[in-house]
Amino acid sequence: MKATVSDCSSRYFEPGVGPAGRDLWQHETQPAQANACRHLPSVQKVLERLGAIPLPRPLVVKVVRTQLALARKSGSIPDQEQLVCQTRSALRDLERSRLQPVLNGTGIIIHTNLGRAPLGAAVLETFSRVGMGYSNLEYDLVTGERGARAEYVERALALLCRAEAATVVNNCAAALVLVLRHFTRRKREVLISRGELVQIGGGFRIPEILEASGARLREVGTTNKTSLQDYAKGIGPETGMLLKIHRSNFSMDGFVESCPTEALATLARRKRLPLVQDLGSGALLASETIPGLEHEPMPGEVLSHGADLVTFSGDKLLGGPQAGVLAGKAKLLSALKREPFFRALRCDKLILSALQATLELYLEGKAEYSLPVLGMLRVSVQELRSRAEKLKSELCELPLQMEIGEGRAQVGGGGLPKSSLASITLDCLPEKLKASELATRLRLGTPPVLGYVRGGRFKLDLRTIFPTQDKLLLEALKNALV
Numbered sequence: 001m002k003a004t005v006s007d008c009s010s011r012y013f014e015p016g017v018g019p020a021g022r023d024l025w026q027h028e029t030q031p032a033q034a035n036a037c038r039h040l041p042s043v044q045k046v047l048e049r050l051g052a053i054p055l056p057r058p059l060v061v062k063v064v065r066t067q068l069a070l071a072r073k074s075g076s077i078p079d080q081e082q083l084v085c086q087t088r089s090a091l092r093d094l095e096r097s098r099l100q101p102v103l104n105g106t107g108i109i110i111h112t113n114l115g116r117a118p119l120g121a122a123v124l125e126t127f128s129r130v131g132m133g134y135s136n137l138e139y140d141l142v143t144g145e146r147g148a149r150a151e152y153v154e155r156a157l158a159l160l161c162r163a164e165a166a167t168v169v170n171n172c173a174a175a176l177v178l179v180l181r182h183f184t185r186r187k188r189e190v191l192i193s194r195g196e197l198v199q200i201g202g203g204f205r206i207p208e209i210l211e212a213s214g215a216r217l218r219e220v221g222t223t224n225k226t227s228l229q230d231y232a233k234g235i236g237p238e239t240g241m242l243l244k245i246h247r248s249n250f251s252m253d254g255f256v257e258s259c260p261t262e263a264l265a266t267l268a269r270r271k272r273l274p275l276v277q278d279l280g281s282g283a284l285l286a287s288e289t290i291p292g293l294e295h296e297p298m299p300g301e302v303l304s305h306g307a308d309l310v311t312f313s314g315d316k317l318l319g320g321p322q323a324g325v326l327a328g329k330a331k332l333l334s335a336l337k338r339e340p341f342f343r344a345l346r347c348d349k350l351i352l353s354a355l356q357a358t359l360e361l362y363l364e365g366k367a368e369y370s371l372p373v374l375g376m377l378r379v380s381v382q383e384l385r386s387r388a389e390k391l392k393s394e395l396c397e398l399p400l401q402m403e404i405g406e407g408r409a410q411v412g413g414g415g416l417p418k419s420s421l422a423s424i425t426l427d428c429l430p431e432k433l434k435a436s437e438l439a440t441r442l443r444l445g446t447p448p449v450l451g452y453v454r455g456g457r458f459k460l461d462l463r464t465i466f467p468t469q470d471k472l473l474l475e476a477l478k479n480a481l482v
């Protein structure tokens, strides 16, 4: 609630003399004035009344014009005060849609809506050094000629995945589309268990991805049981590949059966078909060494069980930038990289530099301490509790009852659905507000703070809030409660 657009800073422009220049201003305002309804104020008038707005002027002008057009269309002409008020509210919404840091008190570590894996400082250092200037992105410094993009990253990935070769594209969905297009070009069918036709995130459904890539889906088995025989019976003259999808975001218990990679790989080899396994998260470190976590399939392990290729995300458990990794047989990877479509999916220098730095941390054995995702998974409950106590003591003067609660944090990002980590929450019961009202105020604050309401209390899980953000958190709580 504190984050109103009238809080001025140096970035706020002065009406009429802003940095975007008078030309644009005049160009934007003339037509509107020409058509303006007699009783509506001009664009310029509204802009003057708005005062300082922390957004680029062309965006502000556009919002003002839209609001004026809406008023004109509605027939009932609002008074000037009301119009300015509505416009200000539309501008505030626009400002909140701008990409910005938020404090994540949800306890979901790889939160897809909140940008998944936060990047470590070492990663950002490489990222900004490479991004700020020119780089040898596609230049071979040894020969002085054009070089291959991502060669170093590919080598590092292959080593970490214990694979013959590896490469990287924009995300795991892209990796899957590339694989499907390639292997189902001549023989259109892809064999997949009915138990694995899953939806991963918002709008990411395996059957839709298959269709989008031109492949024909051939379902085998049932929702709860798919045996090797089901796959064997399903293979026909039109089968181009076998696909196994890791049920990353849900689990099935009870009367269930799925076919292990080893058996499926033997069948695939006998039928001379590629077996691709989509892992989703793809842990490079054994997740079960972290208290509370189950085992998440590792790329090297799945390849050693006989899969020809694996695909996984760069920004889930790996803890790096958004990317889709493909690892496995060298012959298959070089064929995939020759696909014209590969060009449309390749990563840019920023992603590659961030991924390079991330992978080097793994190779140097520093990942656990340097990558935020792994750090948040490992931090102890005692450590969280002592932070909570300190925060609580600093908030004792606010109109708020605060208790230190015990919560469960989740890995998130569609991974390890059965796992959860013991965590510590700040449970807030405001004296004059409902918990949901406090949640709204914090969400609309600067920086936005997100938590969850449970049992009538607003809760902030400290596992996903960085210790360096504790000061900001205190400020945000104070601002929301005054």
Ligand SMILES: *Cc1c(COP(=O)(O)O)cnc(C)c1O
Pocket: 171, 172, 173, 174, 200, 204, 245, 246, 247, 248, 249, 278, 279, 280, 281, 312, 313, 314, 323, 324, 413, 414, 415
């Ligand atoms: C998350 C996930 C994907 C999609 O990965 P993106 O990198 O978001 O494209 C694909 N498959 C599985 C099994 C996943 O869990």
